[in-house]
Amino acid sequence: MTTKILGPTFQYSHSIGRSEFSGPGFRHPVALARGEGDLIYVANRSYEYRPDGKRVTVCTVGEDYIGEFARGAVVAGEGEASAADGSIIWPTSVAVDKDGSVYVTDEWLNRVSIFTRDGEWIGKWGTQGDGDGEINRPSGIAFDKDDVLYMVDSLNSRIQKFTKDGKFLGKWGRAGSGDGEFNMPWGIDVDSAGDVYVADWRNDRIQKFSPDGQFLMKFGTSGSGDGEFNRPTGIAVDKDGTIYVTDWGNERLEVFSPDGSYISEMTGDGTISKWGKEKLDANPEMWQEREIAQGIEREKLFWGAIAVDVDDEGRIFVLESARARIQVYSKQAPVFYGGRL
Amino acid sequence: MAGNDIALMAHLMRRAGFGATYDELEARAAKGYEATVEDLIHPEGQPDLEMDILERYFTDWRDLIALENNQAYWTYRMINTKHPLREKIALFWHGILCTGNSKCEHGKQIQLQLDMFRRHGMGSFPNLLLELSRDPAMVFYLDNCMSHKDAINENYGRELLELFSMGVGMDGNPNYSEDDVKECARAFTGWTITNAIPRYPYARYESQFIYNSYDHDDGEKNFLGESGRWNGEDVIDIIARQPATARFVSRHLYNFFVADEPQVPAWQNTTPNDPDAIKMLEDEYFRSNYDVRSMLRVLFNSDFFKNARFAKVKSPAEVVIGTMRLVKDFTYPKPGVHPIGMEIRYMGQDLMNPPTVEGWHTGKEWIDSGTLVERINFTADQVGNVDLPGVQAIIRRLGSEGATMSPERLVDGCLEMVGAYELSQETRDKLISHAQKGGELRTGTEEFAGSVGQMLQLIVATQEYQFA
């Protein structure tokens, strides 16, 4: 037997969510962010004929429902979406700054909306265009430890840096598939050293940059094997530098060590959430239907794994758009803590 | 380019697709009529929509759970497809081999059936019936999953014969007996589906077809005069050989692609409008070993097809999709697709949710005072919007003819641009006299653009424009 230092392992913890257009639950959620304490913010895209389902849901890791804000643009007439302050049409991502304020990007309005931790609207910024500081279909956003906001400016094929109130600080990238080039990038995260990771969606790879945009490394190619991607969407880096990527087309979460080497994958272990149980208890025949359903184990699997976040307690949160659910995993380091043999 | 070629190509593209812009008509006409027919009936190998990009913006299209998500998706698909005949064939079979969301309540399952039509709709007809008999939405919609060897449910067995393959009768005679219905239903016992999970709390997954041999009635059956221990496949093979089936498929193809026929319930006792055309299609059905693609080739290349311009009232889907393709809106993902899809519903065709298993009544029955207002207003709003790329292209193209344009040319030019339409002399005169109020137009001006937009609005409001 060779001595081999194994990477971390991952234990499924629990599921959060159920499909709802309002209240406890999500509807086609697309992004999530861990907030202060136990809070989780989830941006729901819903769909056009149910704008009421477009919102940010606030809940806890323990699945207590806190509230919701940024309601979907009210449909005034057929298809007439209002773009009033605080409303959302095509939300793409959510991030929380050091003060606990919540930032939501909208790729149709080309806008960042800002809310207090309690959901009160306090501001917005964003102008459509391709000049410095202008944006065209913003996707992921992430803050570094100094509250510098990094944004994936997807149709401009670049990353832009802003102050949190929208002042332009810098940019890098252009369309293409070479180093430092992008093809419809989506997710983004910043590690504890301040380096930036981008899910280069249609190039099926992850790219890593220094805070000023210098290319540092890349990993991944198109495919469904270990370490390969079919349209990576969300990315998160934990405090140890472990990298998590939602591999959207392959319906899995892939985990990489800080140097980009593949560690493992998860495909889903979902169980009945607290809100889900309430739903089923109110509709007892649904319990019966589930008992006779063939193939119900498929429900455990990720469906539309679209975003991921991590927290400092080693918990990983995988968001599924189609199942309206978060699956929570915890990371276990390969450390012997004593006790029995 | 001869105007005739364009007019013929416009006709082909309206029927074998959802219409085309003038530029596309020119390009296709340059390639030739028969070559275009071959392109249309052979979509395989040509690039499809980029679903990853669509699902990125329309997040709900991954699971497509509800009717409305699917209607938006299909609308977008019909507008943007590079395979117009493949979508048209899906629409064709959807109106005949019907399932409806009001019973199925699972939009994705019906969308999967449409995918099946996209894959097999131009192939062998018996194979299509076989796929249909195994399609979970259909097995559920017509209760075959409730049919057991000791308790037959005849619903699917009956509709397979009456509505999906032979029809009740032809030339005044019945095509099958009540006993045939029972035997048919017996042959399909055991053709069932998995039990589904509820839609809530975490959405559903699709059902699967199962053949349960323990629940299959394996006894001797006498079906359409042939005896044996028939299973469903055998019954389909027998059905495929019937002259009634050739007639039924031919009449449906004719009604959908060529000219409005009487409604299906009348077929037992009414002869086809064009018996020779139906005979040609029937012959091809047998000659080609029941191949729908071969029948379509004969149909589109026939004189009876080429001479049948404007012999059909457009369906709501044809109205809406044709308009969107003409004005070139929604060529990339953006909000607003769902309301466009809803227009089709307002005009009386709630796609994927037909009123009954008999589908929609077609032809003039699409039109009543409410739906006529819906179609005229929708179409006029679109073509009158001079900011839309397709309308701008029309304005540019007409404007390039010279520095000025006469009222007559404005009318005729606009008619060409919307697909070589023809009006009655009376109506054309009325439009010209309306245009004359503006006098000779100077092209390249804002007024010119406005005049073109308005003339397009009046053209789409005519009776003639309701025809394809």
Place this chain on the structure above:
Amino acid sequence: MASTRKDPVLVVLQLSGGNDALNTIVPYGDPLYMDNRPTVRIAEDQVLPINNYIGFNPTLGPIKQMYDEGNVAIIQGIGYPNPNRSHFRSMDIWHTCEPEKVGTEGWLGRAIRDIDPNKDNVLTGVNFGRGLPRSLASPGVPVASVGNLETYGVLTGIEGGDQRTEALDVFENIYSPAIGKGAVIDYLSQTGMDALRGADVLSTAPEKYSSTVEYGSNTVAQYMRNIAQVHLAELGTRVLYTTAPYNSFDTHAGQMAAHARLWTDVSSAVSDFYQDLKEHNAGENVVVLLFTEFGRRVHDNGSGTDHGSGGIALVIGDAVKGGLYGEYPSLEADKLLEGDLHYNNDFRGLYATLLEQWMGLDSKPITGGSFEQLDFIA
């Protein structure tokens, strides 16, 4: 015009999505209500009591007032055999009176055909909203579907008054019946002219109208105002129909706030409508029906309620004998039907009452049989 002002008029307001009966007419006197509704419950001290068992949801205050005046019939426990919990299917059943097979013809479509068999008036039935509900659909029965009364008509998208007038002149010219253009073109021409005439007549309604009643700005209120305008214009319209925004009563989640908002809007709209007709002394020949496709689950789901059966319908008008009809379904577990309120009142009996006793029509061919009628028409 075939009808006169005093002909009975039926107004239908469809509460689409499945209104929660338990939180509309609340069985606050039943401890089982509290047990089953830990979250989605109207507090006892909020209920506007009818008796010591049931009472109105507080947001139905304006309707409670009409009830106290004796003009509201509450039809309890309404439904049909083998309840279906699909919105589409259940609404179809209510629309077509066909619980067993799929029907295509609407009960009001048939009623309109009986009222106006020769199609003398294209406005005998008018729907407010886009697309025609199946209840009004019947082959050959013209029913106008009005998305916006102020702008209803042909070629409404043409900007500029003069240009639109000119365009309509051309349209009328083109559609004027010509001979020998072919059967289908002739049919189109006739249909186009019908649409144009209907729109012309309807457009007079808002012009003629004046009232001190101020309706809310929500969709239901605006459509109820439109219904008042058309009724007051005396166009011979006998059936007027509208639908609360599509599926809005489908309160799976966040029900307490949503349901309160919906009923605040609906009850004010209905009350304003009633006041409006009173002000014009035109209310005595109008009866309003409020119905929904099903009730909701007895047990809440922690935030809302899911699809159930056994609902509530309301019939409102001067001609209505107010009070309770049918029985409030029991909440006892062994009396429930698959966890839902057990209907005791077939909706076709409600329809038959309205058709026979109010509209003066033979209900049997319309509802497809004989159903026990109620006696809420004075």
